[in-house]
């Protein structure tokens with residue numbers, strides 16, 4: 362099975378100065394994949410730029426014009442979100458990288474899944490506002506492309522980044538065509554992501570927020586994916602799976618509050634690959650969100666590629682290992698989640 366990697370040196374041109382979201386992050390991942398002999402096993406896909414028309418499916422014209430001017434003048438969007446002259450074009454290339462990833466899957470050039478190693482990240486960007494290191498909402502631009510151009514009816518976005526993807530939630534809050542499932546620390550930036558934010562109108566029930574207690578480790582995340590994420594995703598039966606893969610839940614992350622390791626990322630990725638295998642011929646794009654320890658990030662992305670060679674069987678093995686360890690410290694949280702979600706999903 363052939364997996365793909367979307368990467369381009371131009372992703373280094375979004376310059377952020379002394380900032381955790383640095384060009385070194387993706388540079389180190391590529392060097393590590395090369396060193397491990399993984400890079401030449403992959404189909405390396407060159408990204409195209411997202412067109413303005415494609416960006417306008419998600420963002421307002423006013424915001425896009427404003428963002429362009431901020432980049433030209435190197436004016437930060439906010440205290441966290443800095444830009445350089447090249448940032449607008451690089452942001453279009455990041456969103457476009459996800460589109461290229463999906464196109465390579467839909468045209469049959471890869472059959473094992475694709476990892477889009479892009480920056481700047483996307484999930485905090487709202488329709489009318491970039492924030493939290495994010496300029497354009499990359500996963501939302503891909504989901505809307507799949508729905509409007511490629512006749513997808515059901516796109517699943519799994520977001521395991523440490524932070525809640527407020528932008529992705531906002532953009533699809535009233536849509537049943539996108540099921541957004543996020544695991545995150547609810548007590549940090551950006552402050553959204555409570556269980557009760559479940560969507561509205563015909564989108565009610567299609568926004569699933571799972572607040573994860575600080576200090577959670579591989580076993581906790583595997584339980585959450587096994588008991589909540591996987592059953593809901595399989596019931597939804599998506600046409601396409603997008604994973605907002607944030608590696609800031611790694612135990613060595615400088616911004617982190619969780620304790621996940623390479624083993625945990627492999628298990629979570631196996632679950633997502635398994636869902637895509639069962640539902641949609643493995644149409645799955647992982648896209649880079651956070652992860653601010655470049656070394657830990659490189660090991661973790663490598664673990665995702667290892668997972669792309671397997672599938673659900675690997676995740677079942679991980680679940681079995683965890684279930685032998687009792688008791689489950691997250692049992693009360695699971696009960697609350699299941700009570701709240703049971704009107705919409707069989708959990």
Ligand SMILES: [Zn+2]
Pocket residue numbers: 522523524607609650651652
């Ligand atoms: Zn994050």
